[in-house]
Amino acid sequence: MDSRTEGRPERRQDHRKRQVRGELRIAQILDAAADCFGEVGFTATSTNAIAARAGISPGSLYQFFANKDDIARALAKRYIRLLEAAHGEAFADEVARLPLTEMLDRIVDPIVSFNLANPGFQALLADPGVPSQVSEAKKPLHAVMLVRIDVIFGVRAPQLAPDRRRRGAEVAVGIFAALLRMVLAAGPGERPAMVAELKRAVGGYLGPLVGDGAV
Amino acid sequence: MDSRTEGRPERRQDHRKRQVRGELRIAQILDAAADCFGEVGFTATSTNAIAARAGISPGSLYQFFANKDDIARALAKRYIRLLEAAHGEAFADEVARLPLTEMLDRIVDPIVSFNLANPGFQALLADPGVPSQVSEAKKPLHAVMLVRIDVIFGVRAPQLAPDRRRRGAEVAVGIFAALLRMVLAAGPGERPAMVAELKRAVGGYLGPLVGDGAV
């Protein structure tokens, strides 16, 4: 018998029996990856750099992730969980009935805070060099934003035609994302003013569609 | 004497006496680079790929460009020339006095056309993986947009405080750039509707600052 054919447990595909130590390592690796991505972007980050930053060997890294894409995918998943935990969907319906400016405050501020606290998040979303597999992982993140806006439309402008509604949500998210990046890029001094501009811009776009007042 | 010290003409830094053949090659290379950047982005494009696409050897490529960044910089320069030629600054002042929606038509449509015709342009601008040297080359492109908006502010809202004016221009360009990318990403069927949304969004942001009517 060739030792190759039976010696190696043909690469685990499951969390068959992960020890706590392993879960800890995974968290370490994701932390390190988030830092690296935040600093130089996904493409420019080497797997060895992630391993070094996590304080482990390259080999150990591949004990827990199949490849570089897999790390990005896992990180994206974690970000989704974090984002949803940060301010749950539960209040979305209530928030959607507030006056427009108040509503924007309630939605925008936590997301800005989240992005300030997690620089790797934008890096992962913005880098166009990521392989298609990873892009797939980004879609849920985009979707989270879209449903948020869609709930608002559902409450405030239920008469809106479905395709206008969808396009409106896409555009609002697009404006939001672009200005969010500018907020993050701005110095701490400029930041509050940029956040105000962000709200003005999104509010200005959404206003004609959903109305300015409470519903 | 070591042949190294005097044999090689220590790498030309000037167009000392470029032959027409050389200028033609440069154009070929830039065309090839634009295609490649448009398809996979700057970082993912290899210099050998550019050379192959241009139908020349890697060595010949480096006869005309010092390095990969140099190619991107030259391409950015060319784009600036093209963009300014496409619809010269000359009419900016006249356009700035039009009613807002008309003004947007006059500004937005040519830029959308330009970007549809030059896919490499956005790729070069959007890729965050480009080295700082190349980012420097992108700044003039950004500046071109900014002065455009600033001219409009100068004509339509001269009373605006300088920092509000600057921020307004930055934000307007940011919104514009983001939605432009969405326009380009949209299928040909969706495109006109997305262009309309782009104008609504930018107009909605600019309106409160500069007024809706002609001046």
Add this chain to the structure above:
DNA sequence: GCAGAATGCGAGTAGTCGCTCGTATTTTTC
């Protein structure tokens, strides 16, 4: 307490990248 699984290591593999070098060919200059 022991078999086997999970975790850990880090030199090593194959491949790609940007770029160079020696040399050959074409064009300009005189």
Add this chain to the structure above:
DNA sequence: GAAAAATACGAGCGACTACTCGCATTCTGC
């Protein structure tokens, strides 16, 4: 027509990449 400059080539260098392999160590279930 000959010297010199510009253009052209393409194998290949060194650095870096994602990832592997054989093997050592630590933990878990029984």
